[in-house]
Amino acid sequence: MMIRRVVGFMLLVAALLSGVTAAPRAGAQSIRLPEIRDITLPNGARILLAERHEVPLIALNAYVRGGSLTDPEGKEGIASLTAEMLRKGAGKRSAEQIAEAVDGVGGAFATGAGMEGFYVSGEFMKSDADLMIDLVKSVLRNPTFPDSEFVKLRSQSVDGILALKDDPGNVYRAYGGSYFYGAHPYGRPGGGDESTLAALTRDDALRCYRDQFGADRLILVVVGDFTVSSMEPRLRAAFGGWGKAASALPPVPEPERVGGRRVLLVDKPDATQTYFWIGNRGVSAVDSDRDVLDVANTAFGGTFGSLLNTAMRIKSGLTYGASCRLQRFSVGGSVGIGSFTKNESTQQAIDLALETLRAFRAAGLEPARLSSARNYINGQFPTDLETAGQLAGQLAVNAFYGLGNEEITGYPARIAAVDSAAVRRAVARVYPPDSDLVLVMVGNAAKVRTVAKRYGPVTEIALARPMIQALRDARQRSRPTAR
């Protein structure tokens, strides 16, 4: 099957590599939330519950603050492996028994790590609520970390990275973000790389679990076909006795904007397309302009008819898709254009992307585009909250960033009120000027090396090399030329 669209490309991989991404979109003319029971247990665990009875399903989203940010240097990937290990043995169940329990009832159950948090998510038929609670309780509180499972998972994770790298479309945005953030913790590839993973041990996972998991880090959201009065005591019983994490969260400084230009060329000698990312520092998930930026970025690179996709796909046929993303974490983020084009048109496509960015910064949004972006966000939003799983996800992310229900219910009005002056101000502040850009190109270096040099001082690495050390070397080499 072939699909027309490419906007929003690679969300899945982005989630795996970059973790808890941007803040939720919210909005629509009349958003009615079900009543939300929001409690904090004495040990610090926060629990949010809401009933939705349209279909007999229950969805669960849990975050534990921490995530890949807590990876010690040289042990990148340990948070991710630790989180995956949670479902490879917990309480009395082996990995196989956990899988059997989930699949046996047609459930869905996942664990993992994002940049800023570990997560557990699940969706089960209402009749399996007890099983769901028992699973989430035992994987969070009593994981067993069987050694044989650890060895297997580590090996599979290395192979998984190799497989991802065989298609540059899977990884170019991750290289873009990492190169921009540099040594900042947000620049860590969450899954580690081939080299760091290979050196990790079960003891590293045990340490990560002991240090980073605990009730004081937990946000647990359950939404679906149950009654709050019966669910609440069960969750209190499951998590009331859980202790706190053994260590504190590491401090995270605000990422700095890159001044001047720097270009990273990642060589994949057989590539017939160049995949490129152009960006710089963006904003945090709680930035005061977050709604304005939702509108601005929707118009610039968030929809099919956006400025970027119109210029690069609809009008010129240079690419299957071009988009711009705001990746938003607690204390900062990135803004990045992503696209790809055949080797021969690499320069033309990058020039056009830069020209579109320049024009956007200079002119802002014309009234029709502004109103279209507002309508689009508000028009699509109700279906972003349609299922129990969607609502649970949204509530969990909001709780994570300390945002209240107003973030959702007040959103339509805030979006509708975004005007062109606010957009102009936010765009000038957030989208990078021509002089300050990070450009990452993944492609056939022999074919596009000359083109790359047009945009600034170029550092070159091989895609086949493990990412962390390669990027570290690239930073060393590019330092003297960066302003």
Next chain:
Amino acid sequence: MPRNSSVTPVMATIAVATMLLSAAVAPAQPREQRAARATTPVLAKEIAVRTWSNGLRVIVWPDHDVPNVAMITIYKVGSRNERPGITGISHFFEHMMFNGSKNYPSGDYDRLLEAAGGSNNAYTTENVTAYQNWIPKGALETIFRLEADRICCLSLDSTSVESERGVVYSERRTTTDNNNESFLDEQVQAAAYTAHPYGFPVIGWPSDIERWSRQDLQDYFRTNYAPNNATMVFAGDVTPEEIFALVARHLEPIPAQPPPPVIRTVEPPQQGERRVIVRRPGQVPFIQVVFHAGRANDADVEALDLLSTILTGGESSRLYRRLVDRDQVAIGIYDYTLRGFDPGLYRILVTVSPDKGVEACESALFDELARVGRDGVTAAELKKAKNVSVANFWRRMATIDGKAATLADAQVFRGDWRDAFAAPDRYARVTTRDIQALAKRLFDEKNRTIGILVPENEPVAATAKGGAR
């Protein structure tokens, strides 16, 4: 963020397989709709259907939980309707449907739809081309104007054709040429069919993408994009009356056309194993195996769905347990079924662990498949697969988009939207014996085509595990 996402051909086809699976499972068998209402409130709302004088069939499922509407239009045209020289044209046409019509120049479709708060997507398969719109209720009039204009009077101007050729070639490079698994997928499917057009890649062969003409497109439009070749489904915050009034005003005036030519070619039975080797740069090998299977409305569709779940559904499935977990010869495994108007394929795709090599992986895979035919499956495995079907059904019922797609699939592929609710009996009736008999027939060595992607590494330093310093 926009729900539009890029999906590789392989992944996208899985979505269709799931769609079909879910379409055919419901927890209760309503002999008539009223009976269903009592037990399954989500299905209780009135579904209305009408076929218009020009042959267009319209189905409406009111659901007022959100103030939005999901709309899907399916044309019975896909790569099976192509011939050498124009392969990929169905998919190209899908793109061209957004590039201007009589009253709305190129770019207007998206511009006006987005301005009204709507979004859209479209996809093409071997069997059909589908157009999806997700709109706030207030955008209904807009979407009808846009749809009517392009069904009636598509422009197909030569500037757009050339520009879109570049887009589709970029899509091909992205989804196929720079992706080893998809590249292998294409080669295996081509080898599995010697005569039937299911052997053509949906994206099209590169030489055809470069050369199809505007005349080819005009012929294709006239033949295939007639109202009598289309099914339209609406689910969401609407009433049948308002939809039917809009259809009468905007779509009924568009005349019917002679039906598209029947696909005559029948794939001759395969007489022995076929093997395809692809050598390309990369680090990770792949194995794909396809078996000739049935049509979307064959009697064993449900048994195959259940068998598929038993083999690859989740980490407790047979193939995951054996290949990934126990033998550790693979790092990932999944399957999907090409299922449509003509006999399709059941396909298993394995990402091979680079350390272990393809031989060990292949022999473990065939050992497991033979075991199903020889020893059958357990009652517990069958029960698990049926539970998965039921849960998936409810996941689809949770959204207006899922509801629209479920009805559309049942109507187009099984000839009646009511089949979406009539299937549970068929699922409930499947026995372990049925599964075993199917496996024995399907996994016959003579019925299979095997593809292997052998990565050929350029000597770049430090690609192996732990080798980097």
